[in-house]
Amino acid sequence: MTQLWSPIKLGNLQLPHRLAMAPMTRSRAKPDGTPGDLAPEYYSQRATIALLITEGTQPSEDGQGYPNTPGIYTDEHVAGWRKVTDAVHAAGGRLFVQFMHVGRRSHPENTAHHRQPVAPSAIAPGEDMFTSKGMLPVPQPRALTTAEVRQTVGPIRRSRLPSTTTRNRSVRS
Numbered sequence: 001m002t003q004l005w006s007p008i009k010l011g012n013l014q015l016p017h018r019l020a021m022a023p024m025t026r027s028r029a030k031p032d033g034t035p036g037d038l039a040p041e042y043y044s045q046r047a048t049i050a051l052l053i054t055e056g057t058q059p060s061e062d063g064q065g066y067p068n069t070p071g072i073y074t075d076e077h078v079a080g081w082r083k084v085t086d087a088v089h090a091a092g093g094r095l096f097v098q099f100m101h102v103g104r105r106s107h108p109e110n111t112a113h114h115r116q117p118v119a120p121s122a123i124a125p126g127e128d129m130f131t132s133k134g135m136l137p138v139p140q141p142r143a144l145t146t147a148e149v150r151q152t153v154g155p156i157r158r159s160r161l162p163s164t165t166t167r168n169r170s171v172r173s
């Protein structure tokens, strides 16, 4: 505990102490994946924690698996996150966005496109998961081709980010 309240440098961030908030899915985003109106309030209320890590945020449509999770792959998503970062920064905090592609832990009920989930292999996890229609078995995913794996990883890699990513990057602070 002697180090807990001492400052630490993390990359180019100077943190005032060593407490961080773990990523926690909130399922409060708008149906299109834009962070909801509560998000700036929720995160800025916690801004005295040295580093906030957001709820898992899908980097692409197929990356979603849980209901009402936020995305960061459209201009509307980025504008929604901008409101969050502005509120957190105004309260003196720092925030990282967690990119989360859920892979096979997804259900068509939980996505706007209702497509079969995608994963490296067509193997169902053999579990139930929470959906907008209650607990349902997680379906067998469609196996991605090698080219599709590259396309899936692409938006997550800084060097391959699509046009919105310059702005995505600036959302991080």
Ligand SMILES: Cc1cc2nc3c(=O)[nH]c(=O)nc-3n(C[C@H](O)[C@H](O)[C@H](O)COP(=O)(O)O)c2cc1C
Pocket: 022, 023, 024, 025, 026, 054, 055, 056, 098, 100
């Ligand atoms: C409600 C809830 C939502 C969570 N959502 C995420 C998430 O979106 N991304 C993630 O990496 N972990 C998620 N977790 C896991 C937590 O970040 C954390 O790793 C976990 O609670 C274990 O923390 P502990 O080791 O301090 O007990 C979630 C946990 C809870 C309780």
